[in-house]
Amino acid sequence: MSIIIDRRLNSGKKSTVNRQRFLRRYKNTIKESVQEQINNRSITDMEHGTDITIPRKDVSEPVFHHGDDGQRQRVHPGNKEFHSGDRFKRPEGGEGQGSGEGEASNQGSGIDDFVFQINRDEFLQYLFEDLELPNLIKKELMNSTEYSLKRAGFTTAGSPDRLNVIRSLRAAHARRIALSGKERLAIRELKRELRELEVQPDQDNKEKEEQLRVQIAELNKKLRRLPFIDDFDLRFNSLVKVPQPSSKAVMICVMDVSGSMTREIKDIAKRFFLLLYLFLERNYEATEVVFIRHHTEARECNEHDFFYARETGGTIVSSALVLASQIIQDRYPPSKWNVYIAQASDGDNWDSDNKLCHDAITQKILPLVQYFAYVEIANRHQNLWHTYKDIEKNYSEQFSQQQIHDQSGIYPVFRRLFEKKVE
Amino acid sequence: MTRQYLSTGSEWTFELLDTYDRAIGQLAEKFELDTYPNQIEVINSEQMIDAYASVGMPLMYHHWSFGKKFLTNQQSYQRGRMGLAYEIVINSNPCIAYLMEENTMTMQALVIAHACYGHNSFFKGNYLFRQWTNADSIVDYLLFARNYIYQCEEKYGVDAVEELLDACHALMNQGVNRYMRPSAISAEMEKNQAREREEYIQRNINDLWRTVPTRKEDPAKVRKRFPAEPEENILYFVEKNAPLLKTWQRELIRIVRKIAQYFYPQRQTQVMNEGWASFWHFTLMHQLYREGLINEGYILEFLHSHSSVVFQPDFDDPRYSGINPYTLGFNIFRDIRRICEHPTQEDKVWFPDIAGSDWLKTLHHAMAQYKDESFILQFLSPKVMRDMRLFCIDDDDRQSFLEVSAIHDETGYRALRESLSNQYNLGNLEPNIQVYDVDVRGDRSLTLIHTMHKGQNLHSDTAMEILKHLHLLWGFDVKLNSVNSKGEIEHSYCTSETKSVA
Incomplete structure (x- = not known):
């Protein structure tokens, strides 16, 4: 007799642990693969999972098996024109080879790489592992305006929307029991008396019985007059305000879109910011991003314009820095926000503007922000780099600059800027 | 005969599975198939891939290599490079068989006949399984x-x-x-x-490993x-x-x-096991048809699936990857029945003891008492060799050519049969490696001997890899000597040196 079982509703995720073990074992290889891919992907294509390729020999599990030499015989089906004693040259790729070697390909074209897929989350996880926003601190404020509501038991007074029905009815029930004790006791007494009378054979108790029934009915009426629910019974959920330390962060992205920025440089800058954006989006729930693009004058824009719109013109970097500090003061007071600035440029600037930039950063911006990261996309250091060099020397905690030569440099530079610092 | 068809549509239901299982079970009983009780589990494709990864077992310990298998299978399945098996069956008591939910009713019937009665009776009947495995535990x-x-x-x-x-x-x-x-x-x-x-x-x-000598050792000893x-x-x-x-x-x-x-x-017992199961799904499904329990549509669909299961591409076909064990086993079992029922003059010469005997008894005997190697040597008939047009190639690395040593003709049958049997002898396929000695009084190194078969060396890269693994287990140096037929050491591998010494 057979038993038939429907297993389809069982979870089909039996291999999850084994898959994780595999990913764990090849973590470094996968990371390398992910980093390679990030350079080759188009800007719009950061949001997908990916194929990971690992050389097959790295994942092989060895078993003892024979090499190719020695004498062997093999039987094959489908003879067409052979006769015993026929001889012919040994074919390339070895038809005579054993097929007893499991996964070894005997199709002639070997499979060299082990390919599998990871999903978007895993992809981003490998991408951004060990990265963090530097100097991110919880801004605990004496005059904090951030509160969260927390449950704190029950009260007898409150607004109707916080009414706790179960607690209220429970209280009402208790009150009714407490207040009706005397009557219910009396009713029980009377009922017992009545039953005794009813079972007695005498007929002359009729009147007494009737009297008892009236008494019971009266008491019941009295009981029914007890209110089912009273103001007195109402219970309300009590919520109290708890001050919240704020760890909100805002990232201000500043990009040069002037004429000197060639398409290629802009592309690199965009990739850098996109990486940054993905990183923030993934790691910090309450992170806001502000986009500022500038040529001779700076303008705040939305994400789409920042990445995709075109503009040309000369370059005045300080315009963007001033706008940034303006925005910080207006909207992101440092008492409540962790502020970060990332700037990308080809390093070109009006010579006379460099001094202004230096002052803007050291005086207006650095006091307000947690961290300022600058990437220069150029092969040779430009004048802005030298200006910033001084700042980096004096404010090494808060300011960092890196140079990107070409596309393959984006990710390493990104990592260097946001590497988790071991204390 | 006016019996009702069990069903006519292609959709299966649990009631129908039960009906078919009963019908097939009754027939199987007539054919004296002795089975463990069946536990039929319907699963979906994702679960099937899971089952693949853990070598088909319902539970398995965790290891990355199972994850690797899972990823490989998942990848090829999603890319459409691989179809999934219709079933997996486990040698346990009760015998667990997984059926895919995608299968049509015909396929489910085929799979029930194949796995739940074919494989199942093989697990219970074959001497190797009876001796070596414990289905209960x-x-x-x-x-x-x-x-x-x-x-x-x-x-x-x-x-x-x-x-x-x-x-x-x-x-x-x-x-x-x-x-x-x-x-x-x-x-x-x-x-x-x-x-x-x-x-x-x-x-x-x-x-x-006691190091304190209990008495003076005689060094000359x-x-x-x-x-x-x-x-x-x-x-x-x-x-x-x-x-x-x-x-x-x-x-x-x-x-x-x-x-x-x-x-x-x-x-x-790959050839025998699959051959036996294929023989029985073929026989049982035909019996169902003959008794009027399934209609022409079913039997045609069945024949289509059956012929793709036992499809054997020729050696020069790009799809060729060795002999299909389903085909070989099925052909041999079917031929045994033919030899019993309708023996020719040739069969009487080749198989005097089974020609004309009771086919069911002979078949059961063949299933129970043999493994692939001996099964082929005993029962591969000239007719099967002719039908499959088998031929044997000699590959000797000392020669610059390959030679056809035997084909399906009068002079070649015996040689052909012998080489095919050898091809399924695990003793020849796998290197013969044994623990030979431990230097108990010295550096505690472990020596293995690989007795070479027909001048076949070990694949040296993997051999070194494995010695490293063995070194980890043993804790001291491990040596491996490949010894040829003359008793000379041809190759020596050792974990303490980085390279193998030729």
């Missing part, structure tokens, strides 16, 4: 193994366990007893014994080898004798060894 044992390994991971860390399992897996094929029969014990006893073994083993090993006789089961030897292993490590080796042993009969 395998699921319990796997549960024990998984829990034990899980506990080890908690106690000693995932990495330590993984490293050890890697080493054991590399030696899995060398972890089976080929000739000595283990006694069957239950999972409960297994657990108790595991505890008892702890002390016992540790005590014994200390004894073996010929040193005795340890082990006295070469040991083919390397994992067993290591488990019992490695000096530095902890008890849990010994237990892990034992688990891998046990599982390898459980699968060993399956590797020795």
